[in-house]
Amino acid sequence: MTDPEDGPQLEAARIAHLAAVVDASSDAIVSKSLTGTIRSWNASATRIFGYTSDEIVGQNIRVLIPEDRQDEEDDILARLRRGEYIEHYETIRLTKDGRPLDVSLSISPVRDSSGRIIGASKIVRDISARKQTEDALAAANAKFESVFNQARIFAGILDLDGNLRDVNALAVEECGYLRAEVLDKPFWETPWWRGSEDVKRRIRTAVEQAAAGKVFRKTMPYWIADDSERIVDFAMHPIVDGAGVVRFLHPTGIDITDRVRAEEALRKLEAAEREIALGLQRALLPTGLVHRPDVALAAVYEAGSDALEVGGDWYDAFDLPDGRIALTVGDVVGHGLPAAAAMGQVRTALSALAEHAAGPSELLERLDGFLARSGATDFATVCYAVIDPVTCVMVYASAGHPPMLVVSPEGATTWVDGAQSPPLSGQCPPRPQRSATLQPGSLLVLYSDGLIERRNERLDDGLARLAAATREVADSPVEDVCSALVVALGVDKTRADDVVVLAVRLVSITEAHYQHRFPARTAELAQLRASMRSWLDEHAVEQPLQQTLLLSVHEACANVVEHAYPLTAPGVVEVEMTKSAADEFLVEVRDFGTFQPSESAEDRGRGTGIMLQLTEDFSRESTPAGTVVRFRVASGEAFQHG
Amino acid sequence: MADPPAQMETDYEEGRVVIRLSGDVDLVTVPRLEPRIERAIAGALDVVVDLTEVQFLDSGGLRLLTRVSSTAAANNQALVVVAPPNSIARSVLDIAGMKGGLVVHDSPRITSGARIE
Numbered sequence: 032m033t034d035p036e037d038g039p040q041l042e043a044a045r046i047a048h049l050a051a052v053v054d055a056s057s058d059a060i061v062s063k064s065l066t067g068t069i070r071s072w073n074a075s076a077t078r079i080f081g082y083t084s085d086e087i088v089g090q091n092i093r094v095l096i097p098e099d100r101q102d103e104e105d106d107i108l109a110r111l112r113r114g115e116y117i118e119h120y121e122t123i124r125l126t127k128d129g130r131p132l133d134v135s136l137s138i139s140p141v142r143d144s145s146g147r148i149i150g151a152s153k154i155v156r157d158i159s160a161r162k163q164t165e166d167a168l169a170a171a172n173a174k175f176e177s178v179f180n181q182a183r184i185f186a187g188i189l190d191l192d193g194n195l196r197d198v199n200a201l202a203v204e205e206c207g208y209l210r211a212e213v214l215d216k217p218f219w220e221t222p223w224w225r226g227s228e229d230v231k232r233r234i235r236t237a238v239e240q241a242a243a244g245k246v247f248r249k250t251m252p253y254w255i256a257d258d259s260e261r262i263v264d265f266a267m268h269p270i271v272d273g274a275g276v277v278r279f280l281h282p283t284g285i286d287i288t289d290r291v292r293a294e295e296a297l298r299k300l301e302a303a304e305r306e307i308a309l310g311l312q313r314a315l316l317p318t319g320l321v322h323r324p325d326v327a328l329a330a331v332y333e334a335g336s337d338a339l340e341v342g343g344d345w346y347d348a349f350d351l352p353d354g355r356i357a358l359t360v361g362d363v364v365g366h367g368l369p370a371a372a373a374m375g376q377v378r379t380a381l382s383a384l385a386e387h388a389a390g391p392s393e394l395l396e397r398l399d400g401f402l403a404r405s406g407a408t409d410f411a412t413v414c415y416a417v418i419d420p421v422t423c424v425m426v427y428a429s430a431g432h433p434p435m436l437v438v439s440p441e442g443a444t445t446w447v448d449g450a451q452s453p454p455l456s457g458q459c460p461p462r463p464q465r466s467a468t469l470q471p472g473s474l475l476v477l478y479s480d481g482l483i484e485r486r487n488e489r490l491d492d493g494l495a496r497l498a499a500a501t502r503e504v505a506d507s508p509v510e511d512v513c514s515a516l517v518v519a520l521g522v523d524k525t526r527a528d529d530v531v532v533l534a535v536r537l538v539s540i541t542e543a544h545y546q547h548r549f550p551a552r553t554a555e556l557a558q559l560r561a562s563m564r565s566w567l568d569e570h571a572v573e574q575p576l577q578q579t580l581l582l583s584v585h586e587a588c589a590n591v592v593e594h595a596y597p598l599t600a601p602g603v604v605e606v607e608m609t610k611s612a613a614d615e616f617l618v619e620v621r622d623f624g625t626f627q628p629s630e631s632a633e634d635r636g637r638g639t640g641i642m643l644q645l646t647e648d649f650s651r652e653s654t655p656a657g658t659v660v661r662f663r664v665a666s667g668e669a670f671q672h673g
Numbered sequence: 674m675a676d677p678p679a680q681m682e683t684d685y686e687e688g689r690v691v692i693r694l695s696g697d698v699d700l701v702t703v704p705r706l707e708p709r710i711e712r713a714i715a716g717a718l719d720v721v722v723d724l725t726e727v728q729f730l731d732s733g734g735l736r737l738l739t740r741v742s743s744t745a746a747a748n749n750q751a752l753v754v755v756a757p758p759n760s761i762a763r764s765v766l767d768i769a770g771m772k773g774g775l776v777v778h779d780s781p782r783i784t785s786g787a788r789i790e
Contacts, residue, residue: 553701560729578761582768585731589700637769638732644768670764 059155062141065112067092067104070150079134079157081127095124097131111140111151121158133162185263185284188270191277193217193238202284207256218282226254237267241280244269250287261288308368311375320348324614325420326356327536329509331517335366335481335529343370343411344479344529345378349385355419357385360477360531361432364410373408377455380405381413391415391428395452395462398430403457411455414477420537423471428464430455433480433490436498438505440472444498474505474512475535481528482520496520508573509534543570543610551592551604551622559588559606566608575667576614583645584608586638587620587660595624595658616664618646623657645669678702680726681709688718691781695726698762700733707737711744720745723755723781724762735769742775755781 050071053060059076063069069092072084080087080095087094096104103122110117117138123131137154179186185202189195195218203210206223213221219234230251237247247267252260263284270279320328330346343363351357359381363374380401381394388394394415402408414435416427427435427447431454435447450465469475476497483493500519504512512534545566549555560581567577588604596602605621643649646662679702684691690713698706714720722741724730738754745752753776756763766777 556699556701557697578764581729582731582765585699585729589731589733593700637735641732641765641769644770669768670761 059157061092061153061155062150063092063153064150065108065148067108076155079126079132079155080124086127097123097125107136107138107151111138112148114140114148116140124155132157133159183285185282185286187218187282189218189238189267189280189282191242191280193219193235193242193280195221196279205255205286222256223253226252226258226260237265237282238280241267241269242277244271244277253284261286262291263287304368308371311368311371321350321356323350323356323420325538326418327509327538328534329513330531330533331513333481333517333530335527343374343408344481344531345374346477346531346533347378347382348533348535349382351417352386354421355417357382357415357417358475358477358533358535359413359415360479360533361411361413362479362481362529362531363408365408366527370408373411376405376407377402377411377413380407381415385415390426390464391417391450392462392464395428395430395455396459398455399457399459399462402455403459406457409456412480413455416475416477418469418475418535418537423469423473423537424466425469425475426464426466428452428462430462433478433483433494436476436478436501437467437469438474438476438501439470442502442505444502446494446498469537471537473537474501474509475537476501476512476516477531477533477535478516479529479531481530482516482532484528485521506571508571509536545606545608545610547606548603551588551596551601551624553589553592555604556585556588556592560585563606563608570610572610573614573667575670576616576664577667578670579645579667580608580616580618580664583642583662583664584618584620586642587618587662590638590660591620591622591624591658595622597624614665614667618662618664620660621657625655679706681706681713683713685717689721690714690717690719691721691723693723693726695728697729698724698727698734698737699729699731703733703737707740710737710741714741714745714750717750720750720752721755721781722752725755725757725760725781727760727762730762730765732769735765735771738771738775752776753778755779 053071054073056073057075059079060071060073061069061076062071069088069090072082072087077083093101093104100122107117107120117136120136120138122134122136124134126132135156135158137156139152140148141150141152143149179197179199180201183201185199185205187195187198187202195214195216198210198213202208202223203213208222213223218224218238219231224230224234230253233249233251237249240247246269247265249265251263251265253263253265254260264287265282265284268281268283269277270281272278320330322328328348330348332344332346343365344361345363346360348356348358359378361374361377361381363370363377365373377398381398384397384401385394388397395413398413402411411430412432413430414427414432415429416425416435418425425447428450429435429448430452433448437445437447439445447467449467450463452462453460478497483490483497485493497516497520500516501512503519504515507515513532516532516534517530545563547559547562549559563581563584564577567580572580584606588606591604595604602622602624605619607619607621609617611617642660642662646664649662650660652659652661679694679696679698682693682695684693692710692713694706696702710722720741722738727734742752754766755778756766757779763777766775
């Protein structure tokens with residue numbers, strides 16, 4: 032029941048109060064008629080839309096609605112008439128200067144006192160800021176998703192404690208895991224890293240490092256569901272916000288297993304190829320030079336430093352049926368396996384053909400034929416010489432090969448290149464041969480061009496260097512000549528060519544004779560050894576053989592000194608030594624006294640025992656006129672070192 | 674070229690005496706070396722005779738080694754002969770088949786204080 036005092040006055044006061052409330056609201060509140068005419072407009076509505084109350088009250092609400100949304104108003108009005116309330120209707124309206132505004136509308140019907148709907152009241156909220164944020168986030172999200180699930184990179188997101196919060200499809204599907212089994216646990220405890228404690232430690236380090244703002248990157252093993260191990264190029268990036276503070280961690284990985292395995296396989300293949308090539312060539316080179324007392328031989332082979340370290344050079348020295356010795360060095364063009372294989376064929380053919388060839392000319396001609404038939408190689412140089420150590424005559428021919436070097440016993444060097452013809456190539460040019468007579472004791476050096484060739488140097492200069500270096504070592508044993516030449520000619524590891532050196536010495540076969548006669552006193556024994564040493568050095572006898580001779584002769588003489596003569600009447604000792612071959616000596620130790628047994632059989636035995644060990648054909652012949660001890664020394668084995 | 678004369682150097686350390694011989698150890702030099710060696714080893718617990726630098730060793734030198742070895746054994750001293758594998762002394766010891774009778778080492782390096790086996 033209304034109070035008689037409620038009347039128009041109260042009503043007016045009530046309306047004024049309501050109006051004040053509406054006006055003070057921070058929301059924009061607009062009321063309109065059912066036809067859309069704007070009846071009221073509060074201060075906030077002015078703030079949002081720009082129209083003052085005076086400007087807009089009485090106009091239709093449609094002035095705020097963009098063209099393409101006009102039928103929204105029809106829909107809103109229809110719903111209002113039905114008495115519906117419209118909540119949080121998000122749409123776009125226009126400001127006074129035509130700018131579109133994202134808004135959220137809440138619309139309620141207004142009823143008169145009889146309950147009849149007479150209009151609507153609208154609360155308008157400006158949601159443009161929120162909308163912008165939402166749009167930006169949606170765009171960023173879409174971008175992130177596309178990158179995240181990009182085909183070939185594993186990717187994830189960790190929080191700052193290292194827990195895996197998100198992971199892309201590839202990381203789980205390719206590896207055979209389920210999202211559920213990897214998410215929300217510390218990254219280092221996820222199954223990718225389960226195979227190694229060391230790897231887990233590295234992941235923890237990665238988390239710490241990235242959390243501190245530094246990118247972590249490392250190639251690492253990881254494991255997939257079937258327990259097989261793969262390799263990943265792994266990185267952990269910090270993700271920072273606008274202020275530079277690390278907010279998340281972003282692990283990424285690219286699987287490089289196939290690449291790594293391929294590289295490993297390639298390296299192994301190359302190493303294996305190298306081994307095979309090297310092994311092949313070692314098998315192809317002569318295992319040991321022929322051993323003869325009248326010719327001292329030594330050779331070195333240094334492979335070039337190409338990728339496969341094998342080339343086409345060779346050397347060989349072999350006996351011929353008639354007792355002469357054949358020497359050869361050669362060079363098949365090229366490097367690596369093909370050259371080594373071709374070299375093997377040519378060298379084998381050469382030694383087979385040499386047996387039946389009348390001389391170097393014929394041999395080279397037959398080699399031409401062999402190359403033409405077999406096509407083993409397109410191009411090779413060869414030097415071939417046959418020496419008769421008895422007459423010291425050498426017959427030789429060279430197919431495009433550098434000249435041999437001869438050093439006489441006096442030390443004079445000569446180049447031997449009179450029988451040159453073109454390199455072997457399957458053609459059959461004329462092949463001349465020449466002969467030369469060497470002096471006994473001469474040194475002969477055969478070699479390949481890798482020894483003397485240097486970039487930017489003329490061939491003649493290289494030859495001059497070889498001659499000079501050889502003169503320096505001409506008196507050394509042949510093994511030392513070879514190694515010294517390699518050093519002296521500056522053969523270094525970076526050259527591409529092989530180097531072969533074959534050193535040959537014609538051992539002097541003239542008999543050498545030593546004689547020494549001295550009083551049978553112990554004091555004289557040292558002098559005996561000194562004298563022997565000088566003579567042995569002059570005749571270039573190797574040390575082990577020298578030691579053998581010195582000790583055996585000394586023991587024989589010591590016996591004489593100690594036992595042959597009475598103390599009161601010392602006699603003489605005669606030592607005669609004949610060098611009958613390169614390493615063979617016949618020794619006679621003679622005294623003219625009466626042999627007396629020593630005090631102890633054991634003592635005597637020791638000296639004799641040594642002589643028996645060191646010598647051959649030992650004999651002691653005693654007559655009333657004196658004693659002769661004879662023996663032969665043919666080996667320095669007892670004193671051989673290394 | 675004259676042979677180097679025989680030389681002998683002696684080192685004492687904690688009951689061990691090390692005798693280094695060089696040059697010739699033969700019937701010529703043994704008479705001078707032997708008394709010096711005997712004096713040097715008297716009273717030692719361990720004896721090392723180092724032949725690394727010996728340039729010439731004959732049966733007289735071997736007899737000297739045998740006598741020194743016997744004396745040492747009689748006095749309960751441990752005797753070791755040092756003759757490196759590529760040395761002249763080692764070759765001669767091998768030729769004479771004396772390795773069995775003497776304790777021969779390849780090098781002078783011996784753990785200090787350890788009794789020589």
